[in-house]
Amino acid sequence: MSRADRPRVVVVGAGFAGFEAARTLCRSVRDQAEVVLLNPTDYFLYLPLLPQVAAGILEPRRVTVSLTGALPRVRVVLGEADHVDLARRLVRYTGPEGETGELTYDRLVLAVGSVNKLLPIPGVTENAHGFRGLPEALYLRDHVTRQIELAAADDSAVREARTTFVVVGAGYTGTEVAAQGKLYTDALVRRQPGGKRLPAPRWLLVDIAPRILPELDRRLSDTAHRVLRGRGVDVRTGTSVTEATPKGVQLDDGEFVGTRTLVWCVGVRPDPLVSEVGLPVEHGRLKVDPRLNVPGHPEVFACGDAAAVPDLTRPGQCTPMTAQHASRQGRVAGHNVAASLGHGETRAYAHHDLGFLVDLGGVKAAANPLGVPLSGPLAGAVTRGYHLAAMPGNRVRVAADWILDAVLPRQGVQLGLVRSYTVPLDTASPELARVPGGPRKE
Template sequence: MARIAIVGTGFGGYTCAKLLERWLRPGEAEIVLITPKDYTLYLPLLPQVAGGVLQPRSIVTPLHTRLRRSKLLPGVAHQVDLDARTVDVLRIDGEPVRVPYDVLVLAPGSMTRTFDIPGLQEYARGMKTLAEAVYLRDHSIAQLELAASSDDPEERAARCGFVVVGAGYSGVETAATLQLVTRRAMARFPRLDPGLLRWTLIDIAPKVMPELGPELGEAATRLLEERGVEVRLGVTLDRVTVDTAKLTDGTTLPSRTVIWTAGVTPRPVVSSLGTETVKGRLVVGADLRVPGCDGVFGLGDAAAVPDLTAEPGTPCAPTAQHAHRQARTAARNVLAALRGGKLREYRHRDLGLVVDLGGSDAVARPFGIDLKGPLAQLVTRGYHLLTTPSGRSRLRVSGDWLLNMMAPDDLIRLDFLKDTPGTLEDLEHMPITPRARRISVTEEPAGSRR
């Protein structure tokens, strides 16, 4: 029997596996799904988890209940040997595993991109995983509690200062959502002057979310500024200390909370192929195939898929919308690779963009129509309900939204992650130390199972 190895269970990997389970004939091929998590995460709603609007489990879909024919291998893929047609994996218990494949689908997703900025690794936090969202909520509330208990004006200023680096979707939604949380939380501390609360959103780019166009981008900027979020463009982070954030224009902001959302980079397994990459993303054709590598496909954030609807040489943006839709093309082409059929090219029609700014505020551009305010929020939430992976998740998300309207967040700390530093390395990159022994999923070499 042939083996299909799928790396990653984000929008691309999960959807590809689900479609293959539906389309494969009985006994035609086995699917090995390589992932460190036993769920797929709906990333666009992470800021609402951080804001206490949604419960963490509402935006995850368990793989065991949705994928019946796939074999889950809990681990991190770190090396692909194209000649041997194998993937080296570190299981979550540190055991090395070598997985032979006949067809390989690389959809490992991405992690937060960092730069060599002094103090960034030690003091900055991210917003890319469920753990980071939960941590940031507790951390933000804790800073105000600690500020209220302190008589040191410098400590108070630092604990009430929040800096978000990156004015893309993640940064804007994180700043908007958590700023509402901290503004409400300030009312619990009469000893704290509300004027101490300071949120700053910075980006080296000249505009906030340029993909939205000038009108909606400016509308989002105005709304943030009206709430008290200072938006500073054309500037970025120069260094971070335990209680300050120094910017490239020489400004020093008192802050014990620096949230880094300045872009993403593919997981390291992508570079292990030794094939061409563009800004770290795997170069693939419009059919998602890695050039010169039969039976190897890449999609999602990890692959620079040509956008056939744009100027030549333009790759698809690393968005959930693209990853989800590329998965259908990938699944069809996997079947074609197994059966000797013709590969299809990925071509899409842009559905638009939605940005949740917290409360009843949002901006959206469905099918090229600019929307703002409550109507945009209605469209935004409708889009999320349509694209959430399972009916159970849709029910939970809808219930959380309704409950939050009737009984808002109590603004208490859950402290699930109180003993962790909460850094990018700690909660996102998650290195696994290998043990000495290597085991194999099977003794059969790739190709012998056809």
């Protein structure tokens, strides 16, 4: 088969699902099909370790894996998908310098992932920042460092607000950001010449749910709560934010908390592109069958956060939006696309959860691998071992950073490379920092 006659498979998105779909495809079809991966960045981001970037444990490139390096037989196209034309079988996109382009396809895999979930709370969009992409993590690291440095040089009443940090949302991300952030700011204060005069950094973790990590087993939740409390994190469950201002946040219990830092981790929603495709959706996710195929369109597949995948282990429900499901769905999607091209047989997606892991910083973690509840250093070792095994690259570099962090103090410096206005909360592309005059997609 000549290159011109090969069918083309376009994978949109290089998150957990898209990356695994592309990798499985190129292994299955070899040179019998052209695999094109459309993504705004040239890397796969290992999202679970992003809190460690914000806390100064890992350098940013440690949690990124080069797409061209990891997927040598895949053609990577840089761009953000703007429109899917099902009738003409093409995807329109905008490139990193504002240029537009089109990709035709014989098979399409939609794996565009998710973005920050927004709530109609006054002032949140203007004063909060999310935590879904590398630019947001870099911004938070600089911002937190700057607040401690400014507080050390400031004797006014604003000092306490600068050393107060509010995280809204006590799921995986919010819990890990608060846990890692408290350790980081405590270390920064100790190294400040005027550190003894500074108020102890105060971290608030706020969630309307009755407990933190409400989606996990109660024992994991209790373990995480105990670690955070012991570390000095103020956990406010059954509490919500009613307003955010430049000077602080108003809680629904009547308390106003002065702060210059509001981290929004209330959850995610599917990428807006999904609802614009013109196919049936369920809670913003494309409806697919157990084989990840879109009904009525045998050439279109969807997986990860973009797809409402029937959960065969829990009839009547859809699989949750987790990295564990996304990775495995990506592999099944890649396998089934290859099967639709004559390479193998299709199979349905069915996956029992293997357990959950929450890194709480230092040697602490909460984990239940294969349903066995663990805590303390053992859970920490299991958690880090899992992350090393799950990462598609950079394992040695990540392990080296962990070793160095254990024996050397963290570098508490702000580089100022990511400014507040470049990482707005209300964006459909948290993986990209926005610059004045540059291409913009909302």
